[in-house]
Amino acid sequence: MQARPQTRYSDEQLAEFKAIIDARLAEARKQLQFYQDQLAEHTNSEEGKVRGLDDGTGTMTNEETHRLANRQQQLIQHLENALLRIQNKVYGICRVTGELISPERLRIVPHTTLSIHAKQNR
Template sequence: MQAQSQTRYSDEELAEFKAIIDAKLAEARKQLQFYLDQMTEQTNSEDGKLRGLDDGTGTMANEELHRLASRQQQLIQHLENALLRIQNKVYGICRVTGELISAERLRIVPHTTLSIHAKQNR
């Protein structure tokens, strides 16, 4: 008798993934707040304003902080979307192949929507 292939993760497995995502989300929000605080500090710092006028380092640092903050915001959005997929019980299903993404991949990149096979064939 052949085992039927699994079409979705069980509620217990989804709970495990939710815990992983919640932890990553908390860390991402903490990191985003750090970047935002750094931008505010740099903006309000007289030393930063004067040094930036002289050599452009203030502008470069500010652009880098904006880039990092934007990247964190994207990660947060991806993680929040993953939580919605868990809530809707469609988490872990590859959007290209329709098959389950391996649990190992989801533990490493919990917001992914592509299986390794689909990602390699893009």
């Protein structure tokens, strides 16, 4: 008799992935707070006030910080979605192939929804 292929991760494995995601989420939120503090500080400083058209450095820095903050917000959303998939016990299932994503990939990119094979064939 052949063993059935695993169709989902065990509760123990899901707990391991949840711990990884929780740690990444805490770090991402901390980083987002840093960017938000930087933006607030720049806005409230004399340098943040309009000084003329000849100095775009402050604007470029501000735009870059906004970009980084937005990227962190997206990462946080992806990680929160991964926690929902864990809660629903569908975490780690490739949305293209329906097969389990390798645990190694999930440890590196815990919010992924694609296996390496599916990602390479996109």
